[in-house]
Amino acid sequence: MLLAEGLHKRYGPVSALAGFDLRIAPGEVVGLVGRNGAGKSTFAAIASGLVRPDRGRVCVAGHDVTREPRLVRPLLGLAAQELALYPGATVIENLRFFGGVQGLRGRRLREEIEEVGVAMRLDDLWRRRVRTLSGGQQRRVHAAVALLHRPAVLLLDEPTVGADPASRKALLDTVRGRARAGAAVCYTTHYLPELEILDATVALAEAGRVVARGTRADLLAALPRAADGRAPTLDDLFRQWTGAPTEALDAA
Numbered sequence: 001m002l003l004a005e006g007l008h009k010r011y012g013p014v015s016a017l018a019g020f021d022l023r024i025a026p027g028e029v030v031g032l033v034g035r036n037g038a039g040k041s042t043f044a045a046i047a048s049g050l051v052r053p054d055r056g057r058v059c060v061a062g063h064d065v066t067r068e069p070r071l072v073r074p075l076l077g078l079a080a081q082e083l084a085l086y087p088g089a090t091v092i093e094n095l096r097f098f099g100g101v102q103g104l105r106g107r108r109l110r111e112e113i114e115e116v117g118v119a120m121r122l123d124d125l126w127r128r129r130v131r132t133l134s135g136g137q138q139r140r141v142h143a144a145v146a147l148l149h150r151p152a153v154l155l156l157d158e159p160t161v162g163a164d165p166a167s168r169k170a171l172l173d174t175v176r177g178r179a180r181a182g183a184a185v186c187y188t189t190h191y192l193p194e195l196e197i198l199d200a201t202v203a204l205a206e207a208g209r210v211v212a213r214g215t216r217a218d219l220l221a222a223l224p225r226a227a228d229g230r231a232p233t234l235d236d237l238f239r240q241w242t243g244a245p246t247e248a249l250d251a252a
């Protein structure tokens with residue numbers, strides 16, 4: 001379980017988070033959406049212990065991310081927006097290295113690499129150096145690293161950027177499977193149809209806070225019907241809070 005309470009973070013004059021609260025239950029996928037600069041990546045960086053909040057706290061399974069990093073680290077898997085891989089090493093060398101950092105050894109390491117590699121369609125790429133892969137392929141390896149040790153909490157920040165349809169499906173299926181197995185997942189995206197595929201609940205961030213939170217059905221039920229009687233959609237929800245046109249989501 002992940003619990004973020006009252007997070008504040010400033011970068012000089014910029015307020016990145018201003019009272020950000022979020023709770024994610026085991027087995028739940030939360031789709032964290034919001035326009036550029038709303039604070040989504042800052043939240044992921046704080047929740048994974050990479051950045052300290054000015055105020056507020058994040059707990060994973062009851063442990064404070066800032067105060068108890070050694071306890072929390074094995075429970076977390078982060079695929080940040082920026083790739084963190086060794087470009088001169090092969091795919092399998094990267095997975096072995098990062099699996100080892102997470103404490104996987106021997107047979108368990110081999111089995112987890114095999115499983116995540118097949119699930120994420122990496123099996124043709126094992127011996128390729130990361131720097132020779134396409135952007136979408138690199139992002140797939142990056143997400144595989146986050147999944148490798150079966151963390152209780154997964155933080156995935158726009159993991160499908162640049163993914164072709166088959167790779168997108170592979171990743172979404174894998175994430176859904178991990179949630180069914182009990183992981184709490186925070187999934188950031190600008191592509192709202194992914195929330196349906198993941199059967200995600202929604203957290204909508206705006207100006208450093210979560211301004212709407214709930215199941216898709218509950219949030220949509222609270223919206224008025226359009227003048228033409230059309231049932232409201234997630235795009236309508238997004239537009240109501242951010243004023244941003246829907247096209248901005250797909251273009252992002």
Ligand SMILES: Nc1ncnc2c1ncn2[C@@H]1O[C@H](COP(=O)(O)OP(=O)(O)OP(=O)(O)O)[C@@H](O)[C@H]1O
Pocket residue numbers: 011014015016034035036037038039040041042043
């Ligand atoms: N390291 C940093 N230094 C200065 N400002 C930063 C830094 N990181 C984030 N910010 C600022 O904090 C605010 C929130 O940024 P953040 O990256 O968390 O937004 P986001 O919701 O993830 O956006 P996007 O959808 O573009 O990924 C923005 O105004 C951004 O410019």
